[in-house]
Amino acid sequence: MSDGSIIGRTTTIRGHVTGTGAIRVEGRVEGDVVTDGNVEVAPEAQIQGAVRGATLRVAGAVAGDLSGTDAVLLESGARVVGDLSAPRIGIAEGALVRGKIETARGAAAAPAPRAAVAVRREPEAPRAASARAAAVPVPAAAGPAPAQSGRRAPPPPPPRAEAARDASPAPSGGRPGPAGAAHRGPPAAPRPRPGAEAGRTGRAAPPPPVVPSLAKGARLKKKKAGQR
Amino acid sequence: MAGTVIGEGLTIEGEIVTDDEVVVQGTVRGTLTSGDVVSIAAGGVVEADVQAASLSVGGQVTGNVTASDRIDIQAGGRLIGDVKAARLTIADGASFKGNVDMDV
Numbered sequence: 001m002s003d004g005s006i007i008g009r010t011t012t013i014r015g016h017v018t019g020t021g022a023i024r025v026e027g028r029v030e031g032d033v034v035t036d037g038n039v040e041v042a043p044e045a046q047i048q049g050a051v052r053g054a055t056l057r058v059a060g061a062v063a064g065d066l067s068g069t070d071a072v073l074l075e076s077g078a079r080v081v082g083d084l085s086a087p088r089i090g091i092a093e094g095a096l097v098r099g100k101i102e103t104a105r106g107a108a109a110a111p112a113p114r115a116a117v118a119v120r121r122e123p124e125a126p127r128a129a130s131a132r133a134a135a136v137p138v139p140a141a142a143g144p145a146p147a148q149s150g151r152r153a154p155p156p157p158p159p160r161a162e163a164a165r166d167a168s169p170a171p172s173g174g175r176p177g178p179a180g181a182a183h184r185g186p187p188a189a190p191r192p193r194p195g196a197e198a199g200r201t202g203r204a205a206p207p208p209p210v211v212p213s214l215a216k217g218a219r220l221k222k223k224k225a226g227q228r
Numbered sequence: 229m230a231g232t233v234i235g236e237g238l239t240i241e242g243e244i245v246t247d248d249e250v251v252v253q254g255t256v257r258g259t260l261t262s263g264d265v266v267s268i269a270a271g272g273v274v275e276a277d278v279q280a281a282s283l284s285v286g287g288q289v290t291g292n293v294t295a296s297d298r299i300d301i302q303a304g305g306r307l308i309g310d311v312k313a314a315r316l317t318i319a320d321g322a323s324f325k326g327n328v329d330m331d332v
Contacts, residue, residue, distance in 0.1 A: 005238045008231030008248035015242010015258055021235045031242055 004037070009044060016049075023053070025060070032064070043077040056086070058095075065099070231264070236271055250280075252287070270304060277309075285322075292326075 004022035007013060011027035022037040025045040032049040033039060039053035045060035056068045059075040066072045068086035076094035083099040091097060231248020234240060238254035247263040252272040259276050260266065266280035272287035282297040285305040293299060295313040303321030310327040318324050 004233075005235035005254070006231070006233045008246060008250075010248050011232045011244060011246035011250075013240060013242055013244050015240060015244075017238065017240050019235075019239045019254060020237030023235075023238070027232070027246070035238070 007045075009042075036069075041078075050082070234272075268305070283313075 004024065005019075007017070007023070007025045007027045007029060009026040012030070013028070014030045016031040016034070017023065017029060018032070018034045020036050022039070023033060023035050024040045024042065025033065025047060026042040027044075028046045030048045032051070033047060034050070034052045035054075037053060038055045038057070039051055041047060041051070041056070041058040041060040041062060043059045047060070047062045048064060050064040050067070051058075051062060052067045054068060054070045056066050056072045057075065058066065058073065058078045058080060060077065061079040063081045065082040066080065066084050066086075068088075070086065071088035071090065072084045072086040073090040074080060074084075074092060074095035074097060076092045078092075078095040078097070080095070080097045081099060084097070084101045085103075087103060089101060089103050232244075232246055232250045234250070234252045234254045234256060236253045239257070240255070241257045243258050244250070244256065244260045244262075246261070249264045250260065250262050250266045251269060252260075252267070252274055253269040254271075255273045255275075257275045259278075260274065261279045263281060265282050265284070266278060267284040268274055268287040268289055270286045274287070274289045275291060277291040278289065278293040280293075280295050283293055283295045283299045285293075285299070285301045285307050287304075288306045290308045292310045293307065293312070297313070298315035298317070299311055299313040300316075301307050301318045301322040301324055303319040305319070306323040308325045310329065311324075312329045314330060316328060316330060
């Protein structure tokens with residue numbers, strides 16, 4: 001049983017933090033923080049990357065999406081640039097937020113079930129997502145994340161991976177797919193760009209075939225052309 | 229309470245740089261640099277080069293380790309990699325494979 005982890009105040013982690021159990025971040029993380037337990041972000045903490053967990057309690061700075069399977073609570077010192085997504089969201093007075101807020105469906109910290117739905121409804125979306133995953137080095141797609149890789153099947157053809165790499169910041173397929181891809185993405189270095197990366201995860205957006213709902217329109221169109 | 233605790237279920241892939249004390253009960257892949265004491269608990273797995281003021285290996289470490297003070301490999305601990313420290317102990321029951329440089 002994991003007691004919980006603490007990332008101390010003087011600690012900087014350049015890379016991903018994944019696993020189980022509660023995490024309290026008091027330092028700096030340049031990468032995603034993904035767990036199935038609660039996540040607490042202390043006032044002096046800085047996270048550049050997505051944060052996923054059960055209940056996220058944020059009092060520090062986060063540049064990335066926050067997805068909770070249970071709740072996302074921003075406390076008074078919070079400074080968040082990124083989307084919030086959870087069944088319950090609380091923003092205390094004094095918190096600073098920039099991003100979309102969605103309570104409609106809790107973010108997929110466990111993308112597998114929702115991904116199954118995605119597969120049924122839009123065969124395109126998982127392929128897009130897996131193309132994006134393949135843009136991130138292919139071994140990662142094949143390797144970890146058992147549930148997701150089972151769903152996603154073999155790596156898609158290179159041209160789509162190309163288009164997807166261009167399109168990768170644009171989360172039109174933004175669903176558990178990309179969320180899963182970001183979840184098991186390898187170290188921070190190869191990532192296209194941090195801002196886009198932040199937009200990719202935790203976005204439970206409308207289905208891509210209909211109207212790609214994104215600011216990054218150009219990339220979206222390109223992706224749509226590649227897809228259909 | 230140690231500054232940084234990497235709990236049992238946690239995996240960190242990347243570089244960790246800190247001035248805190250670190251306790252690793254989970255998995256670390258990459259590099260780990262601390263200005264203070266690093267202890268790797270019995271279930272901890274570190275596939276990284278470690279640099280610390282002092283290091284105590286109770287779990288599994290694969291990588292080169294450097295300490296400015298001392299390195300202790302405890303019984304049940306396993307170290308595969310080179311060791312560079314002024315003081316070193318390898319307990320009975322510990323497992324070690326690598327070179328030792330104590331000429332610091």
